[in-house]
Amino acid sequence: MRVLLVEDDRTLADSIARHLRAEQFVVDLARNGEDAQHHGETETLDAVVLDLGLPKIDGVSVLRAWRAAGRAFPVLILTARDGWSDKVDGFKAGADDYLVKPFRVEELVMRLRAMVRRAAGHASPRILCGPLSFDSQLGTFELDGLPLRLTALEWRVLSCLALRVGHVVERADLFERVYQGDADVESNSVEVILARLRRKLCHPLIETVRGRGYRLVAELP
Amino acid sequence: MKLLPQSLRGRLVATAALFIVLALVATGIAVRFALYRFVHGQIDQRLDGQLMTIEAALEAQPDGSVALTRNVDAPPFDNPRTGWFWLARAGTQTWHARGLQLAEIRLDLLRAEGSDRPRPLGGMGPGGRPVFMRARNLDVGGRDVLLIAGAPLEAQNGPLRDALFPLATALAVLGAGLILATFVQVRTGLSPLVELQGMLAEVRAGRLARLPVEQPAEVRPLVGEMNSLLDENAVNLERARRHVANLAHGLKTPLAALTIALTQAGRDPDRSLARLAVAMDRQIRHHLTRARTAALGSAARISLPLAPRIADHTAAFAKIYADKTIQCHMSIAPEINVACDPQDLDEMVGNLLDNAFKWADSAILLRAGVVDRGIELAVEDNGPGVPAERMPDVLRPGQRLDESVSGDGFGLAIVQELAELYGGGLTLAPSSLGGLGATLTLPSAMAGASRVGSQ
Numbered sequence: 001m002r003v004l005l006v007e008d009d010r011t012l013a014d015s016i017a018r019h020l021r022a023e024q025f026v027v028d029l030a031r032n033g034e035d036a037q038h039h040g041e042t043e044t045l046d047a048v049v050l051d052l053g054l055p056k057i058d059g060v061s062v063l064r065a066w067r068a069a070g071r072a073f074p075v076l077i078l079t080a081r082d083g084w085s086d087k088v089d090g091f092k093a094g095a096d097d098y099l100v101k102p103f104r105v106e107e108l109v110m111r112l113r114a115m116v117r118r119a120a121g122h123a124s125p126r127i128l129c130g131p132l133s134f135d136s137q138l139g140t141f142e143l144d145g146l147p148l149r150l151t152a153l154e155w156r157v158l159s160c161l162a163l164r165v166g167h168v169v170e171r172a173d174l175f176e177r178v179y180q181g182d183a184d185v186e187s188n189s190v191e192v193i194l195a196r197l198r199r200k201l202c203h204p205l206i207e208t209v210r211g212r213g214y215r216l217v218a219e220l221p
Numbered sequence: 222m223k224l225l226p227q228s229l230r231g232r233l234v235a236t237a238a239l240f241i242v243l244a245l246v247a248t249g250i251a252v253r254f255a256l257y258r259f260v261h262g263q264i265d266q267r268l269d270g271q272l273m274t275i276e277a278a279l280e281a282q283p284d285g286s287v288a289l290t291r292n293v294d295a296p297p298f299d300n301p302r303t304g305w306f307w308l309a310r311a312g313t314q315t316w317h318a319r320g321l322q323l324a325e326i327r328l329d330l331l332r333a334e335g336s337d338r339p340r341p342l343g344g345m346g347p348g349g350r351p352v353f354m355r356a357r358n359l360d361v362g363g364r365d366v367l368l369i370a371g372a373p374l375e376a377q378n379g380p381l382r383d384a385l386f387p388l389a390t391a392l393a394v395l396g397a398g399l400i401l402a403t404f405v406q407v408r409t410g411l412s413p414l415v416e417l418q419g420m421l422a423e424v425r426a427g428r429l430a431r432l433p434v435e436q437p438a439e440v441r442p443l444v445g446e447m448n449s450l451l452d453e454n455a456v457n458l459e460r461a462r463r464h465v466a467n468l469a470h471g472l473k474t475p476l477a478a479l480t481i482a483l484t485q486a487g488r489d490p491d492r493s494l495a496r497l498a499v500a501m502d503r504q505i506r507h508h509l510t511r512a513r514t515a516a517l518g519s520a521a522r523i524s525l526p527l528a529p530r531i532a533d534h535t536a537a538f539a540k541i542y543a544d545k546t547i548q549c550h551m552s553i554a555p556e557i558n559v560a561c562d563p564q565d566l567d568e569m570v571g572n573l574l575d576n577a578f579k580w581a582d583s584a585i586l587l588r589a590g591v592v593d594r595g596i597e598l599a600v601e602d603n604g605p606g607v608p609a610e611r612m613p614d615v616l617r618p619g620q621r622l623d624e625s626v627s628g629d630g631f632g633l634a635i636v637q638e639l640a641e642l643y644g645g646g647l648t649l650a651p652s653s654l655g656g657l658g659a660t661l662t663l664p665s666a667m668a669g670a671s672r673v674g675s676q
Contacts, residue, residue: 009474011475012475012477015482053470080466080471081469082510083564083568084568084570084575085567085571086466087537088533088537088567090537091536091537091540095540101474101477102477103477105484118543
């Protein structure tokens with residue numbers, strides 16, 4: 001899951017980014033409103049963590065600009081202001097959730113996962129695809145009732161497909177959502193990871209839709 | 222100026238009335254004096270005429286005596302009972318009006334040597350009544366003759382009374398009319414001030430944002446100054462809030478970084494530092510909320526439609542509590558307006574709804590209505606509710622009935638504090654839905670409605 005973290009405080013931003021990456025999120029950082037707005041309008045993102053007090057352009061304006069440009073990714077507002085006026089303004093501008101500083105990182109991770117899952121159209125945290133089940137809240141996979149052990153990149157690819165179960169995920173899209181800028185792309189190309197995943201899943205759950213991308217099937221044929 | 226009344230209107234009317242009465246009294250005195258002179262002049266002329274008639278009738282006789290050759294008893298000198306009389310004396314000779322009792326006549330200052338010009342003389346006339354008299358000394362054939370003609374006081378007082386009574390009545394009516402006119406004028410003149418007071422009360426109650434500038438020329442600068450004051454107040458509030466927001470950002474961002482840093486393994490083994498950070502956050506949050514509160518700085522209240530404001534909140538809470546399926550029924554008439562600062566209203570509604578959404582099992586009921594004391598907003602949920610004996614604890618700052626659910630325990634206490642600053646209040650009672658029912662009372666901004674907190 002690719003997340004844009006917009007936070008001007010370097011210490012806090014680095015600390016949040018480190019924790020999110022440890023939880024298998026792909027994290028992009030923006031330190032001011034202008035960069036954030038540009039990044040959000042051009043990149044493929046699963047979610048945004050947006051601080052409201054930003055240099056150059058404030059958070060609410062950035063959010064409005066994204067929504068005006070038709071960007072629908074879920075946005076979690078991170079704010080020091082815990083007045084309800086600020087929160088309601090944030091929601092009116094198109095936010096999906098908020099967190100008041102200071103907060104626990106576990107809480108942020110939980111909310112981000114819930115937000116991404118809801119944005120993908122799943123009301124319940126548990127997503128079922130035949131013998132495979134994905135607990136989107138805890139971030140765990142089970143195959144035939146047993147825990148499935150996955151590498152970081154495998155987890156990212158499979159969770160991405162699981163959230164969009166039954167729908168085709170384009171190859172480029174998948175690439176964007178899975179790779180952190182510094183990852184060793186060559187040895188871990190999407191095709192290589194998919195091949196490994198197919199072996200681990202045992203069942204033919206991942207389909208290749210020629211010329212378009214990949215799909216995790218909801219039920220075994 | 223202790224003598225003057227305290228009210229401006231009273232002062233204006235009192236001073237005007239005083240000067241009107243003084244002017245009219247002075248006019249009355251002057252007119253009476255002129256009339257007196259006129260009437261008196263008329264009487265003197267008549268008496269002098271009689272003296273001339275007598276003079277013409279007196280003739281020196283060859284024997285050296287003086288004789289009255291003609292009857293000079295023309296009216297009104299023909300009847301001494303009326304008070305009009307005449308007499309002439311030359312040595313031992315005396316002539317007088319027919320029927321005059323000479324013994325009744327007393328002459329003051331009868332000087333032996335008089336002038337031959339008529340002169341006034343005091344004394345008593347017929348019947349012993351005081352009279353005006355004119356006297357003249359004549360030389361008739363070498364003998365000194367004293368002529369006297371008299372008129373009753375009534376000859377002067379009668380016409381004077383006849384003229385002065387209607388005049389005094391007219392002056393009194395004029396005075397009353399002028400005082401009434403002053404009263405009306407002062408009332409009309411000061412009415413913009415009375416209206417201004419009413420409009421200021423409307424501004425305070427939140428039914429008007431600013432004072433209307435269409436005012437009489439004298440009041441316009443005052444209204445301008447008042448509006449500037451209102452604007453300045455709003456700007457100051459905005460500035461103070463921005464300052465608080467910056468302070469919040471400046472304190473909480475490092476606190477957030479600190480909190481996250483403490484979660485790293487080994488840094489805070491007994492979690493004592495994390496507890497300190499939580500305590501710091503609670504303090505900051507509590508005091509910043511209070512600092513943000515507009516009512517503390519007596520901010521201008523504005524008229525806020527309640528329904529759209531609450532709809533914004535429920536839309537936000539539907540997202541925040543997206544994983545709970547909660548039916549939120551809202552029944553708030555669109556015309557209901559409260560007199561409140563928008564941020565304060567947000568704070569109260571936000572905390573109430575947050576509490577309701579947090580605890581509700583599946584349903585929330587929102588109702589608003591007009592009551593005697595203002596506007597009542599009831600928020601009910603079908604959650605577990607609060608036992609009656611623990612209700613007071615819910616409103617105590619920092620008290621949390623259930624430590625397992627996130628929250629700082631300030632929510633409802635802040636709502637109550639804010640509502641009371643607006644002269645309203647917060648009451649808790651079990652809801653018919655089974656959970657907690659919170660009723661918030663706020664001042665109304667609807668025309669004609671009675672209001673709370675307008676002192």
